Amino acid sequence: MSKKLFGLLCFQLFSFTLFSQNVTVLDAFSGEPIEAVTLNSNHPKIATVTNSKGEATLTDFKDAKKIYIRCLGFETQIISYNQIEKNNFTLYLNPENTSLNEVIISTSKWQETKKSIPNSIVTFKMKDIQLMNPQTSADLLNNTGKVFVQKSQLGGGSPMIRGFATNRVLLNVDGIRMNNAIFRSGNIQNVVSIDANSIQNTEVILGPGTVIYGSDAIGGVMNFYTFEPEYAKEHPFYSGNALSRWSSANNEKTIHFDLNVGTSKWAFVTSATVSDYEDLRMGKHGPRAYTRPDFVQTIDNVDEIQTNNNPNIQVETGYSQINLLQKIAFKPNEYWNFIYAFHYSTTSDFNRYDQLLRRRNDVLRFAEWYYGPQEWTMHHLKISHSKPNKWFDKAQFNASYQLFEESRHNRNLNATLRNSNIENVGAFSSNFDFIKKINDKHKLSYGVEYIHNKVNSEGFQTSLLTDEREAIPSRYPDGSNWQSLATYLQYENKINQKFTFQSGFRFNQIWLDATFDSSFVDYPFEKTTINTSAFTGSLGFTYLATDKTALFFNTGTAFRSPNIDDIGKTYESTPGNVVVPNANLEYEYAYNFEVGILQKIAQSVALDLTGFYTIVEDALVRRNFTFNGATTIIFQGEESNVQAIQNAAKANVYGIQAGLNIELSPILNWKTNANWTKGEEELDNGNKAPLRHAAPFFGDSRLQLKTRNWTTDLSVIYNSKIKSKNLAPSEIEKEYLYALDSNGQPYVPSWYTINLKALYKLDKNWSFSGGIENITDQRYRPYSSGITAAGRNLILAVRTSF
Template sequence: MKQCCLLIIACVAALYSHAQQIHGRIADNSTKEALPGAVVSVLHNSKGCVCDEKGAFSLATGTADSVRISCVGYIPRQLPVAAMGRATVVYLEPLAANLNEIIVSSSRDKQYRTDAPVAISTISPQTLQETKATTLDRVLNKVSGVYMVDLGNEQHTMAIRQPIGYKSLFLYLEDGIPIRTVGDFNHNALIEINMAALRNIEVIRGPASSLYGSEAVGGAVNFITLSPTLVPTAKVQAEMSNWGYKRTDFSASGTSGKWGAVISGYYANQSNGYMDHSDFHKLGLSLKTVYQASPKTKWTNAATLINYHTDQIGGLDSAHFYSKDYRNFQTFTYRDVQALRIRSTLEQDWNATNSTSFTAFYRHSDIGQNPFYSIKSTSNPLKANGQINSDAFHSYGLIVQHKKRFSWKDAAFIAGASLDYSPATYHAGFITIDKNAAGYYTGYQQTDSVLTDYKVGLLNTAAYAQFELSPVNNMRVVAAMRYDRMDYNFVNHLTPSAYTGAPSERNNFNALTPKLGLTYNLGRNRGLYANYSRGFAPPNISDLYQGVKVPVLQQATYNNYEVGGWFGFGHNKGYADISLYRMTGTNEIISVQQADGSYMNQNTGATLHRGIEWNVKYNLLKSLFIRTSGTYALHTFDAYFDGSKTFDNNRMNGAPLWITNSEITWKPALLKGFRLGGEWQHIGSYYMDPANTAMYGGYDLFNLRAGYGYRSFECWINCMNVGDRLYATTAEKSAYGVTYRVGPRQTFNFGIAYTFTGKK
């Protein structure tokens, strides 16, 4: 009888234990992506578990009635066990101001922000979704030290720890892979980004060449794309503006078993805007698949296609600019971009301390244009000359990286190698242009005259390594080194001349770029960092082979020293970070006028860049969030000689002293789903020429954004340039006068979206 009672008690206990075994998955409420590493723990108990790579968990809760779910960067949740038993997926809300974010750009691997001794900022999925930006500058300009210059219709240039310019000093990456090849830089490269496919953006300020190689001088911008969602989702949205802009976005995503996929894209069209001859259209499509073969093996494939065409508009002279005469001098200039990127990445965790990734990629880009900046006057006032050109390349590349972790001093070693072969071509044909008495270019005629026709075989091979450890408690030391070799095989299909280019030749460049940094955790969400890093930029194709009198150029080199720190406010209310830097540039390539009046590229430039950058995010109240970021920077010439004048110690042209961006957002608790935000963008005054003879006063812009989400629906209205301020995104002075690039007028964007979220 006693044995029978014990058996009954054991069965009841087993049934009770089974009833208290909970299962589920944890996901990001913003992106619906799984949250591996999230912790599910029993309240007032030591029991707990960590979610696997699919965000799944299984936990025996015993007699407990509640559990706590937490993850770095998210607001913790406390739920009854009974509710967990019914829930298939539990969603966590991201923190509005998270100091210790997970980043990947600083070391090509996941790490905490406070372990990275660099100035790095993240634009979160929540910021991307709430900003509803129609161009990337409207989110990137929220980052301290960044001024992405709007040149119209998604055309742009960049200024990060550098003046406004068009040099190859910035590296643009998609999931850690440069979107263009070395030696064929284009300041409009971000036209080739599919904005609808973005999850978040990471911005490294200062040189990042020790991991990413050339052109990562002023900074590196890594666009991280969406991953498949944990549950089936689909979204469609449409918007329009008062200036003829229309756009439709879509996405669909989900995971079934070991496979996950996400497809996303958008089509934008601009017609009949306030600026004459300013129409454009763009189609962006992206597909990503993820195969989680096992907890230790993941295979990712991704492809992006871009089809873009825009009318080209140049700057206005003073008379047209200040009288708000938006007629364009050019009526036929255009830019056409076709791009395709494909990559395949295999990630393998061999054991708890070793992991390897293999990435193969293919890129193709073809930029065809009838550029306004190539139009030249002739002795006939009613005639001009120009060109229609095409710049294209194909890339075939491979990146292999291995990471080894050690128990000693929490050390880690990362080593990698890359190979990128990119044959590139350039062709330019001569055109004659008609001009009327008022100075407007009205039409053109193509000829059979070829100005330029060449091919360049670009080969970039590189190896890099990074070692990090904690020699003492709370300190992290990082040392990195990269070696790059770049080979240019130039073949001129025409007889060399000032127009057709240099004679056929081979050139090679190599660079060794180190980085040394440390972070020190002071406790209570406070810390300091310092680093030294070097960046380099090899001559671009156009620098080396444009004109017959081309000297042997060297790559420009930049040495950067910086210190900084961060301070977190209590109870996850926000944080502040600050960085101070000093960077010197040598062997910078400058177009120097010769005695015969011609121009030739030479390594004669030396510059000095100093500045302070700050970023503050704070939840003033539960429903009120404020953010401010900015930079004060002084960019000067140490050596600059244009062939006739010396500009040593002058401030560099296009270099504002002050750049700030501040924002306040209100999300009232009584009206869940509503948001109202106001933003102030300030660009300080700067000189328009190296001689410092003319200054542009800068500008202040105010933007308002409002949105409301109810269940699966969302609507919004954004008002950019609230006061309809006349301003120029760039202002330049040359021998031909002052040119202003007109900034967008007051613009209202209206949009509506519907999101379907399935259950699983």
Template structure:
């Protein structure tokens, strides 16, 4: 595998530097790319932090089913899945609440984002995205808490005024496709209505995914793994184990989802713009597939039901953009409200009592960004204020008698809230004609309050509260020494303030293990240094290598814990060892990521990515593997582009992960991996886009052509087998 990757890199270098300069139709455009993830737009050449972008065209031609699937197929980060309806991105060994999800400049992370595996990116409709930008390394000075490993910035499309829509008042797109591996169907419609002063964009998507079929062929010489020979079926309140008609069909992995977006902009004058943004995502019950395959100590299926209830996300926001309002500063002011509902529904086999735990989160936020000039440099400053509120309930229902009783909730069932008020500054300027620098800082104050109204576990306390002063900083320098090179160095710190999930969660993370509250934890922090070296030749070749090293302090890790002097407790009828989140020493993460793109001819692009991460944490005078450290992975492909036809033949690859490299915390889900750990795998994929006219586009392709059976690192469900998809887009 390593020899293959080196050959690709070498071939790209040879083919690019041996060719003459051409005026390519599709090219590597460094100067044209603007990064909006720095609070205000900024040329990519002057950004010291590593940022990778996925465009709307790449998402459309790739014909991916969900936003996590877009990320998983990019080759620039890893994605974990516990069920088909999910996807937890991993950036440089950080995952879930240690990376930040942002949509249209608004934080998605809230007070119940967990540190394990997080599936919330599924609620962002990829059909209405303009781009996805991935920020690598600490981004706390830009966005605040949680961005230890980086941030993923989802930018939805904006309405277009009449001047931007070629004089057409009504424009839109209709997209539909079908996928064979899960009988998946997508229908999407968006409409843009434009006038000279205001515009409206309306979008609706509906997705219906059936049970996912895994690959039927062995992964090399490895044994078959993850097949589904039986499943539980319930009739008239009686559970029975049923033989699966096809052991390759992952029974009870399907789900449905719909997404709605409404945006309105009003251009008051050349200096003032108002915008409204409304988003709503909802789903059917989403089966937690990995839990449905859990076995008891006697080797029988443990659960009859284990679902995430409908995943609901509502966002409403108002934004004011105005030039020259204060000290000659441009202003972006956003006031937003989010409501998120998550629920967990589970019932043991043969037990008529079904537990439902519902968590409802409200998030209120005000964000103010200002930009002005100090001398010749750009000065950005502002403030962020957030208030999160949680209502957590638990109900146990008998599916035969329908009798209901109150049971323990996932989080304390009293008052739960967090408050954050933070300010930030950033300054960037040129040192010479080719070199520039930037420096930024953030500081603030946070509070957390949690109240246990019903003390089911008889904890020695019923209230928890914390106050924290937080701070972070970053400094970077970039030198474009010539037209063909760029060197950037960045040093940044990040922080993550413990939330309700960290302090107060009550959860059976696996069979015989119970996580209980611990109010004595403090923020975890990171410091990262990275060096990027980029070489290119005109618009035809680019090679970027980024080397990084991160120190993690006061790492929050799930470890054995004593509750009332006891190390175990009877929970849900089972004797469970007690664990809790605790600050357990310091960690170190290092790695390299490489990206290469080279046009062999005007229409033929050779490209590849490579990512390697190594992580360790030290506590109790011992070094252990950090969790969430994926084995090396990447993507290599050959793409043909013309005005009529685009073809993309590519390989996704992943190395194996040995048992010795798994974290003892359990977050790497060794129990759902093959014996011996994660296996290496490669899939081959071919995708085609046919552009018949400015109105009609057709998509077709085959994923996992060899129908290989495999499971991605830390996942609890097998990946798709051979998938044939067909789709089309009508633009009017």
């Protein structure tokens, strides 16, 4: 009897092996398995989904003439069972170049498809990062083709979006805002603290995001999502990557390592990147005004001006950086998930290169002007709950504490005293966010947020001769506080399959208090407080005219509340001008309108086009001021004109952003981006002047070739000219940054670069990438930048996965 049973079991096992068949679905270019691919047939009516290995059982599909194979981000295939059989039960899906079904997180903090969002969104995924090989996160943003990046030094990058920058655009890391109470109106370089090698995905909202994100999100929101710990689906596992990269223009040496360890309930991610950059070499062909003919060298406390043997080398631009990331995740059951994350970034001292170019009486002004280490630490706890109830379907809690430390040090040529300012900002934030799907048509997302920033600031002078320190005025009032409490609600109504309506509002209460030290400066006030509230809202819709055409319209308001930098800073803004505190400030308020279209033509052409118009009232701008009744004061031993931040302007910004993507063949793709922005700002006399952060016309065009092992990208990046008459008044004051036209006036020449990048996957473990940037060795300086861009730059990198 047992022999018969054993024989029967063997026969059934043989029959199952013979008559059941698994199909494997792979990415046509990477060759990697694709999870969550749906395969369904109407005759017979059956469906299945691939597992983590890209496999699905086709036993019940044997008589199917049409099997529909679908996956987000990939082109749909329709194929018969017999054709799959002829392909040895292996299928390859081609990634979509532009998909209306792309999943976006940024606009509501929850996953949504692109076709339901009435906003312009730019995404940049890990595969794009690996191909482009950016040195920093600022360079990553620059590669999107829709964000303009200004640099004051090599260790920097200040994004400009739709005519706004600095404290009018918002930086987020894993949903936590980096903007703090001393983010200034001048160019901000904090984005480089985010490690480009640990970013999993980047999403940029072009336009206001205040309803969800609060103050500062007037021009746009940049969301960086770093590595997430991955749990084991079956057995415990580990995986990781190691990267080594070298670049010739600044002799970059970067080493990166990341490791993921996962079990069914615990997961860990560790990431570390170390980079060292030497002095940057500019190109040979361009304005001579950008070269570095001389520099200051200090030997035994004696300053000497040295002739630069190679004026194309930007002496004193090099620096080094370390980035660390650790995440620990715990999933006790299917409803709860806990993640703790630790981020740390630090740099060496690095020079404020644009200040080292400044001259007085045709002689270099500064012997020293450098930042101390720029340190950023973040502790972040995220708790997610996904068991639906009558109040929410999903909920998440975020709490974080960040510590920012930065310092500024400068000394005039031949001076024996060095001026230093050191700032520390402790930033606590907490968010509760919820989403509730009322039915198939109605959905709500809502939440509350609290933020508290405390600013500590000190100033001192150090004698080079005796090393003795003496206190001087701090940059900010020490012990200042900035707080925000807000609630928001966003409503979505899917009226039908084609029309989706979305609206929302946010109520924000802001408090600020600062006490001024009159030991060094006779301030006309002892203390200032702000207690104000702002109400913002948005209204938009998307219309799916066809499955290949999406139209959207969005209108909304945004605001930026004065921070400690606006209200309490004392510093030299431009040569001969010093900014002093102003206790009488209100928030600035913006009104935005935009309309856009996403259009697919057949399967090979995709177009996106957006027009926008933004009005800012009570804009916070730097203008002439009186201090204790005087229009000039003595600052650091010099008589300077007095200025202050004031609600003194109205600004208008409008423009067009366009993108075109053409699939020339299954392996050859061409895409281009173009951005035109016009900005105007009201002056004290009622006249209008160009807006400082409205970038020139810029864009890129790329031809990409993708095969199973190779990805190649040939690109042209271009910027238009800005005539002297079209420069903002504050930029004209910085003549030392610009080329001079035939009339001896500062202007921005047009420029372009030709670039070639390539990525070769040897196998599933090893890949090699490299390229040549600025092939024609152009000498150019992006608008408002203090450092000239890299000349011809050879990049080589090797990555191994395990």
